Amino acid sequence: MNALCSVNLSRRFRNMTVLDGLSFEVPDGSVFGLVGHNGAGKTTTIKILMNILKPNAGHAEVLGVDSRRLDAQNFAQIGYVSESQEMPEWMTVGYFLAYLKPFYPGWDDVRAEELLRQFELPKDRKLRHLSRGMRMKAALVSSLAYRPRLLVLDEPFSGLDPMNREDLIEGLLESAAETTIFISSHDLAEIETFASHIGYLDRGRLQFSEEMTSLTTRFREIEVTLNPTAMVPTDRQWPSTWMRPEAMPSLIRFIETRFDPERTTSEIRRLFGEVRQVSVTPMPLRAIFVALARSQSKAA
Numbered sequence: 001m002n003a004l005c006s007v008n009l010s011r012r013f014r015n016m017t018v019l020d021g022l023s024f025e026v027p028d029g030s031v032f033g034l035v036g037h038n039g040a041g042k043t044t045t046i047k048i049l050m051n052i053l054k055p056n057a058g059h060a061e062v063l064g065v066d067s068r069r070l071d072a073q074n075f076a077q078i079g080y081v082s083e084s085q086e087m088p089e090w091m092t093v094g095y096f097l098a099y100l101k102p103f104y105p106g107w108d109d110v111r112a113e114e115l116l117r118q119f120e121l122p123k124d125r126k127l128r129h130l131s132r133g134m135r136m137k138a139a140l141v142s143s144l145a146y147r148p149r150l151l152v153l154d155e156p157f158s159g160l161d162p163m164n165r166e167d168l169i170e171g172l173l174e175s176a177a178e179t180t181i182f183i184s185s186h187d188l189a190e191i192e193t194f195a196s197h198i199g200y201l202d203r204g205r206l207q208f209s210e211e212m213t214s215l216t217t218r219f220r221e222i223e224v225t226l227n228p229t230a231m232v233p234t235d236r237q238w239p240s241t242w243m244r245p246e247a248m249p250s251l252i253r254f255i256e257t258r259f260d261p262e263r264t265t266s267e268i269r270r271l272f273g274e275v276r277q278v279s280v281t282p283m284p285l286r287a288i289f290v291a292l293a294r295s296q297s298k299a300a
């Protein structure tokens with residue numbers, strides 16, 4: 001079952017296309033990270049999912065309901081936290097939570113108190129007097145206290161110090177067993193530590209969507225040290241799965257996007273014969289993202 005999905009989702013603002021035929025699925029129980037450049041369409045996607053914006057074409061479903069038909073009963077099962085989220089600053093933290101409680105039948109007072117202690121949030125302090133990190137913690141408490149089936153987070157780590165980021169991630173991980181999490185973020189190193197699935201959005205189009213383990217397994221930086229007699233192929237002869245190949249007199253570097261030890265070694269031997277050495281290096285998510293972004297920019 002999918003907690004979220006979109007089918008050929010498109011959105012335009014005047015003459016600018018922000019989303020272009022976006023289709024993806026977020027499995028129930030997953031932690032799905034949506035990554036991409038500023039302006040890639042991440043926030044627009046989330047606003048359509050939350051029925052803040054309407055799509056020009058296509059449709060999205062949230063917990064099995066068309067996003068355009070989400071009502072109060074549906075939102076009682078959905079938590080939503082945005083970096084630009086407005087909060088009633090005159091309220092104290094405690095008053096804010098008490099104000100929200102009647103709207104959510106599943107509100108758990110014990111869970112709310114646990115989260116307040118975990119995040120070291122003072123109940124008697126007004127929201128306007130909280131730091132950005134503390135405000136994000138208060139927003140997260142208000143979304144997790146009713147144990148939602150789905151939690152949607154739009155850039156929750158933006159501008160936070162490392163300690164606040166760690167606190168937020170810890171709170172998310174504790175809730176992941178009972179809540180599907182959909183998160184957009186530029187903090188790729190943080191996303192990599194806990195996301196189970198990843199989607200890469202570029203100029204309104206989804207370039208890939210897959211399990212994190214699959215993504216990090218198939219990308220490798222390869223360095224091949226050639227024998228002096230080896231012939232270097234022309235650009236047209238590079239395998240289609242090799243990204244950004246660089247050829248030097250005795251060295252070839254490239255990123256293998258479909259790494260398989262046997263197949264990749266076979267391709268190298270087919271092109272260069274026996275070689276002196278093949279170095280294979282795993283790539284963190286940030287390195288994969290940068291390589292893809294540069295490749296897309298070059299192709300544009």
